[in-house]
Amino acid sequence: MTTPAYSGLGPALTYVHERPLEPGTLVRVPLGQREVLGLVWEAPGLSLEGLEPGQARAVLQVFDAIPPLDAAWRGLASFAARYYQRSLGEVALAALPPQLRDLQAEQLARKLKRLAKAAGSSTKGGHQPDAANSNAGAPAAESAADNSAPPELSPEQAVALQRFQADDRPALLFGTTGSGKTEVYLRAVQELLEQDPQAQALVMVPEINLTPQLEARFRERFARWGVVALHSGLTPAQRLDHWLLAHQGRARILLGTRMAIFASLPQLRLIVVDEEHDPSYKSQEGARYSARDLAIYRAKRESEGRSPGHCRVLLGSATPSLESWRAAEIGRYLKLEMPQRIGGGALPRLRLVNMNHQPKQCVLAPALLESIAERAARGEQSMILLNRRGYAPVLACHACGWKSDCPHCSAHAVFHKIDRTLRCHHCGHSARVPYACPDCGNLDIAPVGRGTEQLEEQIAGLLADARRADGGPIRVLRLDADSTRAKGSLEQQLAGMHEGEFDVLVGTQMIAKGHDFRRITLVASVNADGGLFASDYRAPERLFALLLQAAGRAGRDASFVASQGTAVELWVQTWYPEHPLFAALAQHDYPAFAAQQLQEREEALMPPYSFQALVRAEARTQEAAQALLNLAAQAGEALPGREHLTLYPAVPMAIQRVANIERAQMLIESDSRPALQAFLAAWQEQLQLARSRPEAKGVLRWAIDVDPQAI
Structure with a gap:
């Protein structure tokens, strides 16, 4: 049985059972005064000779109701533990659903019967079961028709799909925003599942807020196949149900965030990694693994001993990571390119706003504010990006220099005006806003800097006299981690944006990727300069990706843009308009930007050259x-x-x-x-x-x- 490193018990513990247990079998075993979940692992050369009677404790329960975790999955866990310098137990056991650790064998057997019964009733009724109230479950009747016919592929999409199917290498789909990468994913999954009645596909997205949208598209397209999701936004019961459906092969398609790379998929044949450049694929706690990199390894591991390309990997992005881009440049990955938008829509034109020439203390440049108002009057929408939540990063007293520092961290407590609190975004400490300076008693303490709360308030005030197309006042929506905290609020607010209830969307980076807004014709970034001169050498790469991804939210509906006669634009307010990053951004030229960055990295011997x-x-x-x-x-x-x-x-x-x-x-x-x-x-x-x-x-x-x- 595997154990975590911090336990001090060594990499594995030895137990005995009355019969041989296959590697990968889940068991319950005694550990001190407790009973814990264990995982039977290979033990080459292990002999029980010389052990005194009773020296090795006995396995208490065997989870016979589910198949053992297969060799490919165990190989993935072993590699991840070895490469990321963690114990095998930390990786393998952390990859299992938390609720599974607390179940007895008979409880698991009852849960499996309920899932099987739900699958049976769905087959009779012609719909998928509601597994643990999650709207996901086992496949419905194989004869059921899909809910919608797929759209016709563009020539670029067809060529990309054809080349992907004909080459065994990992593929990098480099497609501009709005070029239809998601449709290529859908077709790749569809062709696989139609060819192999047992095959499974794993589709990963970087963040939870993108999962419901992609899940809806997959459910709409693949009504006759089991589609389940796996991410931290699910309840423990939902995570267990979805994991079991995938492990048993009943769910043919699994959608998830980085944790999904460790899902048990015994018939895995395809892995799709959408927005593969996103830093969210790298875990920042526990085993600090990269789900994108493990996807490449897992596909290779799944193909061992089988035909070449038995399991394929498709990485997609409009701004690939420099590591993946270089791998494609030297031929290790297959590069697939889709430079045109679906429907022939134009990419946004860059308009740099030199803040050195703007009025003092201005929030938005007057020309930008005027453009937003004009678009709202025509029924168009605008998106304003500020990657800082809260009302202001800090409160300060200008009389004595006091600042709202967190008492537990070397960071400021952020001012949230909505609930009048000072909150530390690092440790979670929260306190009421003081009525006066705690040090000198000055009543005039003021916010310094700007967050999304303040930007929402200021834009609403600046546009108070403007009117939308129906004559009503302009409506501003804020989307960030605070405004979407309540369950279902994100979906509800996104639906309002899609239906045209709001004219201006203000938010952090969560609004910049993956969303298919049809009426947005203007995107603006009001504070991009922080990424130009940061100490982290990856900061320019991330800034370029963020701005290009944000720009991709504009002009996605070519027919709407044509009917409006509007120029689609990306506005960037900056104090450094001559910076070379903006020259590449103006041309939407990621290859040129990547070439310049890779040259700098090579000269400095930085990754991917070290x-x-x-x-x-x-x-x-x-x-x-x-x-x-x-x-x-x-x-x-x-x-x-x-x-x-x-x-x-x-x-x-x-x-x-x-x-x-x-x-x-x-x-x-x-x-x-x-x-x-x-x-x-x-x-x-x-x-x-x-x-x-x-x-x-x-x-x-x-x-x-x-x-x-x-x-």
């Missing part, structure tokens, strides 16, 4: 956190692969203190991935030993992040 790992330590004091990392670095001088590595000194993290815990990090670079992996595997012991040194007293935990996405 390989990195970050080691992070958390402790009661900053000195202890840094001491752990520096002591371990000194002890690792003779370890395998060290000659190919550069270990930088430990430094505080950008947000140094979170929830009263000090944080430090050390960057490791190498020109050899095998050398980096060999060093990290051997270095774990040195980190553990360094923790016992007096200088590192107070260290709470440490973690290795392989291929970090943020430094």
Whole structure:
């Protein structure tokens, strides 16, 4: 049975059972005074000879009601644990539905009977069962007709699909926003499932808010196949039901976020990774895995011992990650290109607003404000992007210099005007807004900076005298993590936007990707400069992707734009209009931007031309956190692969203190991935030993992040 690293029990524990158990079988076993879920694993050469009677405890229950997790799934878990420097138990058990860990074998058997009964009734009634109130379940009657006929493919879509089917390599679908990438995904899934009556497909999206939209499209198209979702927005019961349906092969299509890469799909033949560039595919806690990279490995693992290309991977993006772009450039991936929008719609024209020439303290440039009002009067919509939620990043007293700092973090508490609170977005601390400065008593404390709450309020005020097409006042909608917290609120607000109830959409990056708004003809970014000069070398790549993805929300309905006679535009307010990033953005020229960035990366020997790992330590004091990392670095001088590595000194993290815990990090670079992996595997012991040194007293935990996405 596998165990997590922090348990201190070693990589696996030995139990006995009256009969041999197949690897991958789920069991319940005693651990101390508790009963826990375990997973039977291969144990080559294991012998029970020499064990005293009773020394190895007995397995309590065997989950015979479901098939064992297959060799391909176990291979994926083993690789992820090995590559991302975590224990096998942490990866394998964390990949299972949480509710499964609490069930007895007989409880699981009853749940499976209920699912089977629901599937049977759906077959008789001609509709899918409502698995755990989730509107997802087993397939309905195979003879049921699909709800809608697929649209005719454009020539570019047809060529991309044909080339994908004819080549075994992982494919990168580089298609401009609005070029119809989703339809290519749908057709690839459809052709697979029609050819193989057992095949399963996994379709991944970066964020939960995109899952319901994609799920609706798949359900509309594939009424006769089981479609289930897997993401953190589901209840524990829903996650378990969906996992079981996929594991049993009853669900042929699984949609999900990054956690779905570990779903058990015994007949997996296709993996689609939409918006493959998105940082959300990289986990930032536990095993810090990249779901995109694991998709490539999983497809290769599923194809071992079978025909080439038995399981295929299709990565899609209008702004691919530089790692994937280079892999396609050198031929390791198949590059599929779709540069034209469906229906011949034009891409937005860039209009840079030089803020050096605008009135002081202006929120939106007068010309931009006028354009938004004109479009609303014609029945068009506008979208304003500000990637900062709350009303203001900080409250400040200009008399004494007091700022609304979080008492537990080295960060400011954000001012939320709606409920008059100061909230830390790092530790969750919340406090009421003081009536006066806590330090000097000054009543004139004021917000500094701007968040989406304030922008919504200011735009509504600036457009108070403008009118929409029906003569009513202009309506502004805000979409961010705060406004969509209530269950169902995101879907409801998006529906209002699609139906034309709102004229201006204000939001964070959650509005910039994946949404198919038909009436938006103007997109504006009001604070893009932060990504131009950030310390993280990936910041320009992320900014370019965000702006291009946001621009793609405009002009998606070519017939609507033509009937309006409107110019589709992307406005960017900036203090640095001469920055070279904007030259590539004006041409929607991702290849040119990627070439420039890759040249800089190659000259600096940065990824993808080198390989990195970050080691992070958390402790009661900053000195202890840094001491752990520096002591371990000194002890690792003779370890395998060290000659190919550069270990930088430990430094505080950008947000140094979170929830009263000090944080430090050390960057490791190498020109050899095998050398980096060999060093990290051997270095774990040195980190553990360094923790016992007096200088590192107070260290709470440490973690290795392989291929970090943020430094």
